[in-house]
Amino acid sequence: MVYKRGPYKKHSNLKLYCFLLVAAVLICTVYFIWKQPADNVIEKSALERGSFMPQEFIPKTEPNNKPHPIVREKIVHLDLKGAPPKVFYYDHFFNLISKLGATGVLVEYEDMFPYQDELTNISALNAYSLSEIQTINDLAAKYSLKIIPLIQTFGHMEFILKLADYKKFREEPSTPQTICPTFSETLHLIETMVKQIIMAHPKSETVHIGADEVYYLGNCNRCKDFMREKNFSKNELYLEHVNSVAKIINKVKPDMRILMWDDELRTFSSTDLRSPHTVLNKQLEPVVWKYSREVYDELGPGLWVDYAGIFDKVWAASAFKGATGSSEIVSQVTHYLQNNRGWLSLIKEHEHRVHFAGIIITGWQRYDHFSVLCELLPVGVPTLAMVLRLVSGIDDSPMTPPLEVARLLNCSQPYGLIGSAFGSPRCSYLGGNLLESALALNQLKQELTSLKEDSRVKGWMNSGYNVKYQFSNVRHMEAIKAVLMRLQAELNDLQVEIGTSLSEIYDEHTVKEWQSTHVQPFAKEVETLLATCDKLLAKDTWPRRPLDRDEL
Ligand SMILES: *[C@@H]1O[C@H](CO)[C@@H](O)[C@H](O)[C@H]1NC(C)=O
Ligand SMILES: *[C@@H]1O[C@H](CO)[C@@H](O)[C@H](O)[C@H]1NC(C)=O
Ligand SMILES: *[C@@H]1O[C@H](CO)[C@@H](O)[C@H](O)[C@H]1NC(C)=O
Ligand SMILES: [Zn+2]
Numbered sequence: 001m002v003y004k005r006g007p008y009k010k011h012s013n014l015k016l017y018c019f020l021l022v023a024a025v026l027i028c029t030v031y032f033i034w035k036q037p038a039d040n041v042i043e044k045s046a047l048e049r050g051s052f053m054p055q056e057f058i059p060k061t062e063p064n065n066k067p068h069p070i071v072r073e074k075i076v077h078l079d080l081k082g083a084p085p086k087v088f089y090y091d092h093f094f095n096l097i098s099k100l101g102a103t104g105v106l107v108e109y110e111d112m113f114p115y116q117d118e119l120t121n122i123s124a125l126n127a128y129s130l131s132e133i134q135t136i137n138d139l140a141a142k143y144s145l146k147i148i149p150l151i152q153t154f155g156h157m158e159f160i161l162k163l164a165d166y167k168k169f170r171e172e173p174s175t176p177q178t179i180c181p182t183f184s185e186t187l188h189l190i191e192t193m194v195k196q197i198i199m200a201h202p203k204s205e206t207v208h209i210g211a212d213e214v215y216y217l218g219n220c221n222r223c224k225d226f227m228r229e230k231n232f233s234k235n236e237l238y239l240e241h242v243n244s245v246a247k248i249i250n251k252v253k254p255d256m257r258i259l260m261w262d263d264e265l266r267t268f269s270s271t272d273l274r275s276p277h278t279v280l281n282k283q284l285e286p287v288v289w290k291y292s293r294e295v296y297d298e299l300g301p302g303l304w305v306d307y308a309g310i311f312d313k314v315w316a317a318s319a320f321k322g323a324t325g326s327s328e329i330v331s332q333v334t335h336y337l338q339n340n341r342g343w344l345s346l347i348k349e350h351e352h353r354v355h356f357a358g359i360i361i362t363g364w365q366r367y368d369h370f371s372v373l374c375e376l377l378p379v380g381v382p383t384l385a386m387v388l389r390l391v392s393g394i395d396d397s398p399m400t401p402p403l404e405v406a407r408l409l410n411c412s413q414p415y416g417l418i419g420s421a422f423g424s425p426r427c428s429y430l431g432g433n434l435l436e437s438a439l440a441l442n443q444l445k446q447e448l449t450s451l452k453e454d455s456r457v458k459g460w461m462n463s464g465y466n467v468k469y470q471f472s473n474v475r476h477m478e479a480i481k482a483v484l485m486r487l488q489a490e491l492n493d494l495q496v497e498i499g500t501s502l503s504e505i506y507d508e509h510t511v512k513e514w515q516s517t518h519v520q521p522f523a524k525e526v527e528t529l530l531a532t533c534d535k536l537l538a539k540d541t542w543p544r545r546p547l548d549r550d551e552l
Contacts, residue, residue, distance in 0.1 A: 069348045071391045073103050073315075073358025075148060076384065079322065081110035081159065082365035082373045083510045087132045092430045094143040096381070099408065100388035104146035106208055106360055107136075109197070110369065111159040116196055119189075122160050126509050133200050141203065148206045148259065149197050153190050153245045154179060154238075155214040158369035160189075171223070172216040181241035182226045191248045198253050205257060208287070209245050212261030214238060232277065235268050239278035246281035259315060262286035262307075270306050280310065287315040287360055291323035293335060295342030296349075304350045313357040318343045320387045321380030322364025328374045329438045329518055331383045333419060337398065340387045359391055372517045378431020378505060379438045382409060382417050433501040440494055444487055445522060451487075456480055461532060469547040472536040481533040488526050495519055 076097050085093070094105075111124040114133070128136070140147050152159075160166050161176030169186060171178040179186055198207065218227055218234040227237055242260060249256050258281070265273065265286055273280070286307065290299055295318075307314050318340045324332045340361070347356050363380055366373060385405045389396060396402045398418075406414035409429040416425030416439075424439045426432075451457060456476040466472040498519065502511040 069351055071359050074101055074391050075104045075106050075360045076102050077106045077360055077362040079108050079365035080112040083376055083506055084112050085505050087135050089505050090136050090139045094139050094145055098143035098145055100385055101392035102388055104148060106148045106150055108150040119192055126507055147201055147204050148208055149201050150208040151193055151197050152210040154211040156210060172219050178214050178216040180220055182222045187244055194248055195252050207256055208259040211242055212263050214264055235272045236275050236278045238264055239280055243281050246283055258283045259285050259287050262288045273310055285313045285315060286311055287317045289317035291319035291339055293338040296346045304354050308353045313355050315357050315360055316343050317360040317362055319362045320384040321375045326367045326374060327372050330442045331375050331380050333383050336383050336387055340390050361387055373514055376434060378434045431505055437498045437501050444491055451483055467532055470539050471542055471547060477533050477536045484526055484530045491523055
């Protein structure tokens, strides 16, 4: 008998959380009173009542922090290949990020762009219309944000090359990931996309041409022949295509700034980067992306020496969501803060050598065209707010709740912004209820995970023995069933709330997709486990052993 009696795990967790919360509140209170006398004490008690009045955001520099480098451009990435918000949401979102110091947005449309004429079949069936894009442009202008459209031109062409009509453009026939740079129709296709996207953004002076994760390069016979003929390496083939794309952009609209992801270039030797055959177009500005916690260590110093010698301007790309797991539903705040802090140290270290044009704070919504949705944009908003403050030079202490962010996002429980162990932050910004629901769902999922690790499940619900022979301990099955029933009831309530909060910001397709991905499999699992409990509880007499004697 290995099962230990005692309160069920959920309750001991709850006790632990309560204890942590009380401890945190005490520590923070002492810290606050000690650090900032008088006015903050008043603020604190107002916070506890959850009734403080939101104020306009006033950046405050804290004297104790070491100075951060000035990050010129602060661009927020909008990954629209998943969960594109309804257009009215941009008014709210742009207002918020511009208050927090953002200078623009990088818009990754993929199939959400309304391609015209010969390209109409590339667009998703729920793509934005041209007039909606006009509205988004106008809203960006209203809040003084520039729009940088991202146009895929090499890797991550899945949204086009998956279609039967575009199969012939593939570098590798079995997968739609990469476009063949030497196929006769490729540059025409790219030029048509570029024209349409640039035309829809008349005010934009910068574009991003993607060019990351080119997983199949120089594979096809056309490319092999081309490389042989020109005596090109694969790397030179890559540079050649990127240059062709830059030339197209120049032709469509001269003097555009052209950004590209740097991960392919990063693998090149200094000699490759300086290939005399394929001198990189001077307008190209690489965006060095790294979304991990240890940016500083992982991007060695050699890279900066190489890039400094080649590029006039270099960009950094950090993350505020979508970088810790392809199916996450809540953000790991500390991961993203550490990632961005790492970038700031790195910029500070190398800015005497490299001209950093700015930082792009990415918020991935899917890992690629085929993957599920990760954290939704409104769920990532508090993290984004903290990151924007950080890159604006205001480093909120990680030990105290981010009061300014809580004020700006109308959150009544600032402690919850640090991590879900402190409860939920109860924010009333547009989409704040989605954050609430995602945290609650995450909690239920964690409870199911620990239930499956419970000794009673492992010892008395084994599929090959207990379930197969309907042979289990009634008392344990009743206890497990009670937990599952509670999870199911809470999930049922939550499902209604999630539906309402999702519909506020997203179209019916996204609502359905999110529920189908993140709620339904979970609900199904709870249901299946309940059915198993019922099966194991259906008997009150059991046969003599061996149980498998019928099979012998
Ligand atoms: C788009 O797809 C439809 C249906 O397959 C086809 O009839 C039409 O010709 C396609 N349009 C273009 C512009 O390729
Ligand atoms: C082809 O390129 C390689 C490496 O750049 C060089 O060593 C070689 O001489 C070149 N061959 C011809 C025929 O140009
Ligand atoms: C916070 O609440 C105030 C007052 O209701 C409102 O004017 C403001 O827009 C809200 N802020 C956000 C980010 O929703
Ligand atoms: Zn090819």
